[in-house]
Amino acid sequence: MFEFLFGEKEYLSCDWLEYGIHFCYNGIFNCCEFIHGKNYIPVAGVNYNNTYDFTTFFKEKEKARKNMRKGIIPKRCIGCNKPKVGLWSKKLQIKNIAISSVAKCNSDCIYCPNHRMRKQINKIKDVPVYDFLKKCIDGKLISTDCHIEWGGGEPTIADEFDKISYLLLENHLIGDFGIHSSGIKFSEVLVKYIKEWSKKEYRKVMDDPKLSHGIIISVDCGSRELYKKIKSFDNFDKVWENITRYCSAQADYQSDVKVKYIVIPNLNDTIEEFEKFLKKAIEAKVKWVIIDIENQWFSININNEEKLKQYIVIIKTMEKLCKEYGLKQTYYSSFCYLIDKYRDFYDSV
Ligand code: SF4
Ligand code: SF4
Numbered sequence: 065m066f067e068f069l070f071g072e073k074e075y076l077s078c079d080w081l082e083y084g085i086h087f088c089y090n091g092i093f094n095c096c097e098f099i100h101g102k103n104y105i106p107v108a109g110v111n112y113n114n115t116y117d118f119t120t121f122f123k124e125k126e127k128a129r130k131n132m133r134k135g136i137i138p139k140r141c142i143g144c145n146k147p148k149v150g151l152w153s154k155k156l157q158i159k160n161i162a163i164s165s166v167a168k169c170n171s172d173c174i175y176c177p178n179h180r181m182r183k184q185i186n187k188i189k190d191v192p193v194y195d196f197l198k199k200c201i202d203g204k205l206i207s208t209d210c211h212i213e214w215g216g217g218e219p220t221i222a223d224e225f226d227k228i229s230y231l232l233l234e235n236h237l238i239g240d241f242g243i244h245s246s247g248i249k250f251s252e253v254l255v256k257y258i259k260e261w262s263k264k265e266y267r268k269v270m271d272d273p274k275l276s277h278g279i280i281i282s283v284d285c286g287s288r289e290l291y292k293k294i295k296s297f298d299n300f301d302k303v304w305e306n307i308t309r310y311c312s313a314q315a316d317y318q319s320d321v322k323v324k325y326i327v328i329p330n331l332n333d334t335i336e337e338f339e340k341f342l343k344k345a346i347e348a349k350v351k352w353v354i355i356d357i358e359n360q361w362f363s364i365n366i367n368n369e370e371k372l373k374q375y376i377v378i379i380k381t382m383e384k385l386c387k388e389y390g391l392k393q394t395y396y397s398s399f400c401y402l403i404d405k406y407r408d409f410y411d412s413v
Contacts, residue, residue, distance in 0.1 A: 077152050261318065
């Protein structure tokens with residue numbers, strides 16, 4: 065009946081396969097395996113001589129969608145737990161975009177998947193995204209409530225950063241938007257985003273505590289010595305100075321500049337260090353803090369209940385400290401999985 069009325073049909077599929085694009089530096093995919101974790105492999109990679117072929121991508125995508133409608137799961141999706149039975153629209157529309165088309169970064173975090181290859185990775189040319197995106201916009205393929213997540217490498221040093229940003233700003237596609245920056249380069253374009261988000265039309269989604277929107281900068285510590293150990297370079301003062309400048313561009317009620325603390329076991333996992341970080345955040349006029357647990361450690365220790373619970377206790381103490389300091393606080397991907405895994409224990413701490 066739904067198919068007859070709205071072109072919708074109930075079957076097993078996933079938001080990314082149906083409605084997603086991931087612009088990655090090594091190809092264009094239906095989904096973002098970096099977002100979803102290690103078992104999730106992109107289904108339709110299309111990358112010819114480092115260019116993005118618009119027609120081929122959508123032809124492949126349609127083929128995968130049609131197969132899902134017939135109950136045929138693409139080989140590369142087997143094992144992924146994202147698919148769910150739902151009503152899926154026959155009409156092709158893009159509701160999820162992940163951009164990581166730039167591999168280079170001006171930081172070198174020890175937990176970065178590219179840490180050991182940073183020098184080689186920094187030589188990889190950015191993949192041009194602007195023309196592809198523009199074609200999608202001109203073809204009215206992108207839904208107005210599309211979720212966009214722009215991550216690393218470092219977006220602000222991407223060749224097309226300004227061009228793509230203005231395209232998104234002009235087309236009002238920044239209402240459900242998160243951008244991850246090292247904070248090392250100050251960007252006037254990021255200030256533009258901040259000012260634009262103060263408009264009423266964007267506030268509801270931007271303030272949603274379930275989502276991580278806005279500009280997200282992982283500092284992970286409150287002291288210079290530790291910053292150098294974690295990020296390989298001494299940009300501690302510069303980063304906090306830039307965070308302060310971004311925060312001062314926010315209207316009073318806004319909290320779209322968020323600082324993240326990735327807990328790295330045996331390195332920055334003390335409450336003392338976290339408290340130093342909170343003091344720096346308050347000095348910079350940050351209002352929202354995000355906490356996560358380092359992903360590689362988490363993957364290795366996924367079955368070590370004792371260790372994982374130990375970190376739930378530590379992070380719960382950090383959460384309480386944020387409240388005492390009057391800061392909004394949310395969690396990020398790996399720690400959200402951890403809470404889901406030990407929900408009762410988390411609630412009891
Ligand atoms: S099912 Fe998993 S691997 Fe396949 S497109 Fe969806 S998120 Fe990606
Ligand atoms: S800022 Fe992000 S992309 Fe850059 S080194 Fe750190 S984790 Fe990697």
